[in-house]
Amino acid sequence: MAAFIFLIVLCVGGIFVLWHLDRKRGKKWRLPTQKFPKKWKSILHKYVPFYNALNPAQKRQFEYEIQEFLLNCKITGVKTTVEDINRVLIAASGVIPIFSFPEWKYYNLQEVYLYPDRFNHKFELEGEERNILGMVGMGGYMEGKMLLSKRALQHGFKNETDKQNTAIHEFVHLIDKADGSIDGIPHVLLKKQYVLPWLNMIDQEIEKIQKGKSDIRPYGGTSRIEFFAVLCEYFFETPQLLQRKHEQLYEMLEMIFNQDMEVFALNVKEVKISRNVPCPCGSGKKYKRCCEG
Numbered sequence: 001m002a003a004f005i006f007l008i009v010l011c012v013g014g015i016f017v018l019w020h021l022d023r024k025r026g027k028k029w030r031l032p033t034q035k036f037p038k039k040w041k042s043i044l045h046k047y048v049p050f051y052n053a054l055n056p057a058q059k060r061q062f063e064y065e066i067q068e069f070l071l072n073c074k075i076t077g078v079k080t081t082v083e084d085i086n087r088v089l090i091a092a093s094g095v096i097p098i099f100s101f102p103e104w105k106y107y108n109l110q111e112v113y114l115y116p117d118r119f120n121h122k123f124e125l126e127g128e129e130r131n132i133l134g135m136v137g138m139g140g141y142m143e144g145k146m147l148l149s150k151r152a153l154q155h156g157f158k159n160e161t162d163k164q165n166t167a168i169h170e171f172v173h174l175i176d177k178a179d180g181s182i183d184g185i186p187h188v189l190l191k192k193q194y195v196l197p198w199l200n201m202i203d204q205e206i207e208k209i210q211k212g213k214s215d216i217r218p219y220g221g222t223s224r225i226e227f228f229a230v231l232c233e234y235f236f237e238t239p240q241l242l243q244r245k246h247e248q249l250y251e252m253l254e255m256i257f258n259q260d261m262e263v264f265a266l267n268v269k270e271v272k273i274s275r276n277v278p279c280p281c282g283s284g285k286k287y288k289r290c291c292e293g
Helices: 002-025 038-047 056-072 084-095 150-158 166-177 192-210 224-237 239-245 247-257 261-270
Strands: 074-077 111-115 134-136 145-149
Touching: 038 056, 038 084, 056 084, 074 084, 084 111, 084 150, 084 166, 111 150, 134 166, 145 150, 145 166, 150 166, 166 224, 192 224, 192 247, 224 239, 224 247, 239 247, 239 261
Parallel strands: 074 111, 111 145
Antiparallel strands: 134 145
């Protein structure tokens, strides 16, 4: 009898915990019911190589996750207008790292504030020390919020060779934070036996960065936290180069994100769209009069 009562209490307690978590997450999670807009598809085709490398079924999944993200995360312009391209690229930045985990939800993000350009630690657009391109809230009234520069957001998808993507960088911080702390160790994705090898690799490469002996940008040498985010930019922007220069780090990130970036890189190379063929977005127009423009 005592065991039965204990089981009942345990079940009720579990239900309460789930209810409490749902309350912390806020409003009920919304799922897409509408067809993916053609205009959004055009944006993906034009600016997101990761999407272009996917097969048709994967593209549908990517589109669904874009819609799901935008239904559940508010995007607010700060002294700037928020256009479709901004919404789609922000959502794509969140979807790319967790694409192999379709059940992933950014419960720790409720709103993205889009600034026209750099801002400072007081979130100001004027004055000195405006050197911040992106930021994730770390508690208090900033909890569940992200700040992004519109200029940096668009640059991240226009330049495919500079190993930088500010929005992906900030979403990696959120993934890092999903276990309760931002420390450069994504415990929710990294198996326990790999944590120590991962830390050893991080510390060794940070030392090289600080000595000027690494091609990973210097900001990655400031901490384990920033190293992880900077390395992920490199990984998703130029995976073949990372594999060639840092094979162990590359293999670890492939395992963490469960993504075969070698296949991705090959598929991107194969995606060649002639200017005179029908646009892949499905508009019926020629590519040169649609997504290329």
